Amino acid sequence: MGKTTGFMEYKRRPLHYRDPSERINDWQEIASLPSEDLLQEQAARCMDCAVPFCQNGSVLAGMTTGCPVYNLIPEWNDLVFKGRWKEAYLRLKKTNPFPEFTGRACPAPCEGGCVASLYESAVSIKNIERAIIDKAFEEGWVIPAPPKKRTGKKVAVIGSGPAGLASASQLNLKGHSVTVYERNDRIGGLLTYGIPKMKIEQKVINRRLSLLEEEGIQFITNVEIGKQVSMEELRAQYDAVILCIGATRPRDVQLKGRELQGIHFAMDFLHSNTKSLLDSNFTDGRFISAQGKDVIVIGGGDTASDCISTALRQNCKSLVQFDIYPERPKMRTGENPWPQYPIIHKMDTAQEEASYSFGKDPRSYSTSAVEFLGNEQGAVSGIMSRELRILKNERGEKKKEEVPLTEKIWPTQLVLLAIGFEGPETPLVQHLQENPNEKYATNEEGIFIAGDARRGQSLIVWAIQEGKEVADQCDRYLQNKQSV
Template identity: 65%
Template structure:
């Protein structure tokens, strides 16, 4: 705990977000941390709650609450309150190898489970976590973790997103030699090309990769396993393989006009934008531009918000978001009790920016696309949409049906599909003769192919960055136990 009466004395103070109209002019991070003295007061709000729901990750009502990587939150909150920042970093590092990523991009289910929210508002756990790791880098406390001895075991990790990096970090700490294969030209996976730079600037990713390289981990870019590097060769050269390829197969929307020019998957849009920015500061023109266009984003999650924010920075003419869910209440309803994640109305950062520029929340709630409309040249000009309501049939199945006389025509020259993912791309699984559905329904990270493991979104499907990190850690432990028994290591 922090100060016994801290939650009574101090109000919650969020990160200091830059003005929306200012920040859409650049690609810098959207917020700044409060001053250290203010952060100490925020840590003081951590109450002696008896049972810290914040640090026990679980699913309640189908949603995450508490920290899936079991961060020892009350402990490092008290250390920050006492001014013991180095000890707070040591305590945080026990559970989280990458606080700089979760402190920036995690939706903070830990705060949903904070007991202080029952009184007034939760502790700013996410901000304090980020402050700890940023101070640790500033003070030089983050150092390479070089094992005293190497086991001689070689392990390949396929994919360098949060799950792959967590796997590599843990396995290296066990003393194994780890090589990470990445098909893109930069390390980071989702952290580099899936999350826009205004949420995680690239220097934060590159800084961590340098520490991991200095710890002895090998990274190979522009190498696609299964094509450039055969699975057969990989299995022969390494004692074990862990697939951390993410859930990158996008869900499509098959309505009339889907083949018109100007309709793109969200990740294609975000990836190309970030790559062009990192390669040439957009000078090469190798990206999908929203400049001067009416943009429609279809989907209600974080990726949809990232598309809105990116379109605004590209100077779009307008932006509308179709959210299939009704507008949420401003306060918790009876069927959404604490410690479930609060399903309440809020403006995410991109929606806040759109409102600041165009005067209103960009969302059309309980709305879906009926048809894409184009011109004679085959280019998108508009989207026909309709209001929908959700009902449940006699079997309890959710059905969404259109509401009569609610059709609208929305001008659009660019549509971005952000309606989720259908799991990982299946090529590697097919080559190994593995049924992905069996993996998803299994509690084991080891596949039926003895020396092949799967972790992260590639195993569980689309999820949170913090779940990917935990999956990577657990898969690494499972793999370590396998190779230890296989080669009779006395470790």
């Protein structure tokens, strides 16, 4: 490493975030990168550690730590420190086909495994990754790289989220002809319609899609396989099919009053908002509006935070977030040792914006909704909640239970359910089973499955890695198959 004592000499510096008073009034990206000099200083904080836990994705205690796409993090940190940005980009592209996405939307499990966090704080790996790819685009280093020859084999990829795009990109580079099918009117899956534009502006997504098209990938929108086109028709046209359809079936709650108007799944709220923004800058009115409403978001994850940021930009009247967990500690506890992903109290950009708008953190911890209340028009008007406590049994297992006599009524006219996903929506996968002897292959020849559709709701980096790996598996299959 070029600066072996950098982690002791320099403090961690975060991204520059626009002031909440400014950013809640638009849908532009909220963060900008520091100067090159400061980024090189931050890269100097990367230690010459014997075992770089940052670059090897592992699941510890049910959580991801380290990088699932196996980014060569110490190598490109060192190159950035030395000002060798193009070489850093070439190192980065070896493992990650879409660093502009992960550099913006990934929760950075790599930083959870960073050895420097044991001394003071983790290296700002995610920021440096974004800086490398943004500079690569600015300098013109990112150019289309179509294959030199075609194999004559054709592959259909169903779904255009991170897993679908990664598998399509890798198979195209191997010379196969790839067509990506997307049921929505725009390519990108959750990158386009699930993540608000202040996190990833659409021009960032479109820039990469244009490159993929120039490399020879064909995209077909507004086609849902199983409806407009049957799986049988698809299999007759292609040598292989890869299902990257995500796990977009939302988890619901079975509470009294669930049928009331004004209770929506988070993804319906986010999707309609983004589509209206991209279609008409909201002039079509075809979105779920939080304007002037008391909003309650149920859930504690990234999707819940996205709902908060979106509701604030729609000028909601008030905002509360129900979190079933107690407030996290400020530092790791003995139950959450390094290199596990740190379960600590964090104020993300959404809570920061809500605190600016309403003077306090929107989260109500250890809170569970127990009943939805309605008015005479059949619309939701409130939620009854109870506090939760965590108990341990004799085996040390934790269990949540409601605390009697802690009922509270919260006024609301808009409830957003952001409590996770249960699996794919489509019946395409109902009869499929993963082949126990071949990862990503199914019990039907020539059909593969990857991403959230295979592993369940997960991180963008796992989706990209699964897209890469399923492409390798599909390529091996195609090498031994006659073309259709």
